[in-house]
Amino acid sequence: MTQVQLDQALELLQRGQAKEAEALIKRVMAVTPDDVAAIQLLALALAQQGKTEPARALFDIAAQRQPQAPEAWINLGNACLECGDPAGADHAFQHARSLAGEDVAALLGQGLAWLGLRRFVDAHTVLAKAFAREPEAADVRLAYAQSLSELERFDELAQCLVGVDAAALNIDQQRALAWLWAQAGSDEHALVLYQRLLAAMPADDESRVRLALLLERLNRIDDAANVLRMVTSDTGGMGALASARVLRRQGQVEQALAHLLPALSPPMPLAMQAQLRFEQAKCHDACGAADEAMAALALAHGASGKAFLERMPDNEPPAVLGWLQQRMQARAPEAWNVPVEDVQPVDPIFLVGFPRSGTTLLERMLDGHRQLDVLDERPALEVAIEFLRGLPRWNDGDLDESLAMLTPAQITHARDVYWRQVRRYLQPNGRLVDKYPLTMTRLPYVARLFPQAQWVLLLRHPCDCVLSCHMQAFGMNGGALAFASLDSTAHTYAAVMSWWDTQRMHVPARVHVLRYEDLVQAPVAELEALMAFLSLSVEQAQLASHHASAARMRRINTPSYAQVIQPINAGAVDRWKRYRAHFNDETLATLAPWLQRYGYGVE
Helix, strand or coil: CHHHHHHHHHHHHHCCCHHHHHHHHHHHHHHCCCCHHHHHHHHHHHHHCCCHHHHHHHHHHHHHHCCCCHHHHHHHHHHHHHCCCHHHHHHHHHHHHHHHCCCHHHHHHHHHHHHHCCCHHHHHHHHHHHHHHCCCCHHHHHHHHHHHHHCCCHHHHHHHCCCCCHHHCCHHHHHHHHHHHHHHCCHHHHHHHHHHHHHHCCCCHHHHHHHHHHHHHCCCHHHHHHHHCCCCCCCHHHHHHHHHHHHHHCCCHHHHHHHHHHHCCCCCCHHHHHHHHHHHHHHHHHCCCHHHHHHHHHHHHHHHHHHHHHCCHHHCCCCCCHHHHCCCCCCCCHHHHCCCCCCCCCCCEEEECCCCCCHHHHHHHHHCCCCEEEEECCCHHHHHHHHHHCCCCCCCCCHHHHHHCCCHHHHHHHHHHHHHHHHHHCCCCCEEEEECHHHHHHHHHHHHHCCCCEEEEEECCHHHHHHHHHHCCCCCCCCCCCCCCHHHHHHHHHHHHHHHHHHHCCCCCEEEEEEHHHHHHCHHHHHHHHHHHCCCCCCHHHHHHHHHHHHCCCCCCCCCCCCCCCCCCCCCCCHHHHHHHHCCHHHHHHHHHHHHHCCCCCC
């Protein structure tokens, strides 16, 4: 009779009648209190009703009584996750994996536990295994996508989410998917799903705040403000961040700070601390409070650096600018100048400069030309370089020999890899402008693969570049260490610009150089000179590119997304002088050769 009753209880659970199942199981357990199957079913019934702690206690009993049953430990691990106990879940899933090996449910649970424990690299490793085994399982795919998001591998994240059917997911999974789509830059998908979620759950303030953050990122400030007006509950650091960003951009800086400061008191993840502190610095900067801005930046970079280390195996950071060790030692042979004959478009124009030099402004002006199409900070060239570095006999330590040994077929293949990546984001009708500022540190690769390429190098006062990079939240994988202080940023600037200068002595390149200050003060003359270099004429739309940027529906993929919807102006020229007291003698000495070389003064 007992087994019949348990079967009936299981049917009730499968129909969603957890309360009735609970009552029936308790009647069974009044007679056989030690029946492990009954204990597990009762735990499931309680979990289905949201009684997570009593359910976990019962799953724990079941696991102790069936220590060799992996499913018992998996159930316990999942219960721990529901209770917000990733350490307990980690312990349970370790047991499950020791019994079941690479079982997908155990891998998934272990990965989720490690995400909760902020062991992001470990989580990614096990979730990648789970995803390889069951790529169509929604829970596996979303967990793997979360690990990619935490590691800021956004291009892989976008690929992971291709083809996901939101309608087939439950509400919690849809909420996770909407945020992951936003992180991956799939903005339209995210916007539609957020609207659907909020229509179904009007009280979901967390989704409302995330929608507001996305709208602000798309420069839809009024829409973001309207969404935030409907938030009625405390949404913690993320809510404060959204409110502060929108208020600052509406010119209400004091109100923005009033939202930020209380949110900075409670404990929170390091990455969120960093975001709030960077926003605080922007608010102080907008008020002209240089000392307060620098104090906030010190805290922001401190939290950002620690968050970066959380994402490194064994907390060992990579060498800052380590890739600059890849360089030519001798002049490239004349054969490199011969055009590659294949079916691909004409070689690109590479728009480069040290970060925060104004490349986004120039990008928008070039994108206003009907015969040019801009690829906006996408790593197409890096994917082609990874292909090259995977070839037999490739030697990063001897770039001269490695590039020289490439066969015509390998060069053609690498170019194909590049253009396939480009077409993931853009179907160019005109000549491609590949805007990725630090592609300037890939000059030998470009010279080998694209001998007819042209370069546009934008310079800006080195002190303004250094200040702006230090003030910017580039993300955990970009600038977390190199831009941590004005001094480290100055050394980064010197290293990058020195690399460019020495490599240009060895590698042929057709380069047009212009200065940001000249561009904003005499845009017509500078644009005419640039377009002549490109053998094109100026079009009027290029001088009003901010209108097109403001009307653009897809995101501007750069930290300067808020500035480029403004008309061309010289407001950012010599901004660093407000922070002159924070540039010590060592920092200025590091920059002095570049100030002289590019014709800038210190005072």
